[in-house]
Amino acid sequence: MRFMVMVRANPTSESGAMPSEALLTAMGHFNEELVRAGVLLAAEGLHPSAQGARIRFNGDRREVIDGPFAEARELIAGFWLIQVRSLDEALEWMKRCPNPFEDGASEIEIRRVFEAEDFGAEFTPEARAQEARQRADLAGRH
Numbered sequence: 001m002r003f004m005v006m007v008r009a010n011p012t013s014e015s016g017a018m019p020s021e022a023l024l025t026a027m028g029h030f031n032e033e034l035v036r037a038g039v040l041l042a043a044e045g046l047h048p049s050a051q052g053a054r055i056r057f058n059g060d061r062r063e064v065i066d067g068p069f070a071e072a073r074e075l076i077a078g079f080w081l082i083q084v085r086s087l088d089e090a091l092e093w094m095k096r097c098p099n100p101f102e103d104g105a106s107e108i109e110i111r112r113v114f115e116a117e118d119f120g121a122e123f124t125p126e127a128r129a130q131e132a133r134q135r136a137d138l139a140g141r142h
Contacts, residue, residue, distance in 0.1 A: 002041065002083050002113035003090045007100045009075035014048045014068065019102070026098040034082065039093060045078035073107070087112065 019027075034040035046052075050068035069075060077100070084090050090110050100106045116128055 001086065001090075002081060002115070003087070004111050004113055005080040005082060005090065005094055006076045006109045006111070007078040008107040008109065009049070009072045009077040010101055010103075010106065011072050012101060012103050013077040014050070014072045014075065016048045016050075023098065023100075023102055027100075030097055031080075033096070034080070034093065039082045039084055040080065041083055042081040043079070046076060049075050081113070 031040060031043055052067040054065040056063040056065060082090060094108055094110060116123055116131065
């Protein structure tokens with residue numbers, strides 16, 4: 001099972017403040033543990049929402065909304081993509097994570113990633129073949 005693990009933003013991350021050397025080192029050690037265990041698929045921090053945009057869809061219309069966005073606690077400051085056997089295993093790994101923010105409380109959200117099998121018959125053999133080709137192409141590029 002793959003899980004997206006999201007670090008919720010806070011006012012500090014939205015201000016663009018960089019983490020300390022100590023926190024970067026601690027996160028580096030944690031990420032190295034995930035790599036050695038064969039769990040980590042990707043891990044990245046994100047720039048503040050002031051440097052981003054959203055696209056709002058309404059039928060055929062598209063509206064671009066420039067950041068920053070309100071409610072920092074609803075934004076994502078960074079993420080991991082991990083592959084483990086269960087939600088319980090994902091929880092056990094992430095409880096070992098250093099606190100992502102040195103200025104107090106932080107929150108990590110863990111969500112399971114959909115797999116092809118989750119979509120049932122609507123995910124046709126043609127669509128499955130297309131996805132397999134896309135994944136192979138992506139793997140060849142990285």
